[in-house]
Amino acid sequence: ALGFGFEVFPLNKNKCEKKKILPSKMLALTSLSPRPARPSPSPATPPHRRPPPPCGRIRPTSAVSTAASDGGGAADDYHSTIRSLNSHGRRHVPRKSLGQNYMLNARVNEELVAAAGVEEGDVVLEIGPGTGSLTAALLAAGATVVAVEKDKHMATLVRDRFGSTEQLKVIEEDITKFHVHSHFLPILEEKSRGTKKYAKGCVKLTIQCQH
Ligand SMILES: C[S@@+](CC[C@H](N)C(=O)[O-])C[C@H]1O[C@@H](n2cnc3c(N)ncnc32)[C@H](O)[C@@H]1O
Numbered sequence: 381a382l383g384f385g386f387e388v389f390p391l392n393k394n395k396c397e398k399k400k401i402l403p404s405k406m407l408a409l410t411s412l413s414p415r416p417a418r419p420s421p422s423p424a425t426p427p428h429r430r431p432p433p434p435c436g437r438i439r440p441t442s443a444v445s446t447a448a449s450d451g452g453g454a455a456d457d458y459h460s461t462i463r464s465l466n467s468h469g470r471r472h473v474p475r476k477s478l479g480q481n482y483m484l485n486a487r488v489n490e491e492l493v494a495a496a497g498v499e500e501g502d503v504v505l506e507i508g509p510g511t512g513s514l515t516a517a518l519l520a521a522g523a524t525v526v527a528v529e530k531d532k533h534m535a536t537l538v539r540d541r542f543g544s545t546e547q548l549k550v551i552e553e554d555i556t557k558f559h560v561h562s563h564f565l566p567i568l569e570e571k572s573r574g575t576k577k578y579a580k581g582c583v584k585l586t587i588q589c590q591h
Contacts, residue, residue: 489517512538
């Protein structure tokens, strides 16, 4: 939606070889288990000859060249994210039913924030902050963020990550039941008083694979 192309990294090699992936319904579930860095293809290799990516994920194409493993220096802290997720009494497994996949490349989030034109003083409704990586970029841009997260573990994680700040309100709720009038409009009115600014909504759409 924001001009990012997507590469498809099928979840299960065998299944994906057998079954057709519909472009509009691709899988976006990213495992948080540590895995070894993948060697990047040689720059001398023409793009159409590069080996297919390993199975398991779908990523914005712009993330590929700036991934943490290539020294881009723009990654969300992968290991501290995993530690935080696992520190709440259970081993965190991303829930497919909630479209849980997490952005680990902070640079992509910065690009998303820039593409959305988020700037100082904006009030943003973020739906499903997950680990808070996009939230971090929104806050860094100077926005006030109202983040609505259905999963209580993720809501706790985001609260812990950013601590108490007037710039962020984390609400543990299903967005489909979220009452905009009582939760969001008062903050919007307070922050935008005397200005012509209005709210911006941020959501990373979940794209699912059909098997
Ligand atoms: C794709 S992940 C978010 C990724 C995150 N923005 C990031 O950059 O890492 C989607 C998030 O939306 C949450 N979610 C799914 N359904 C929801 C709902 N109905 N209301 C609120 N949050 C929801 C999930 O728990 C998950 O944390």
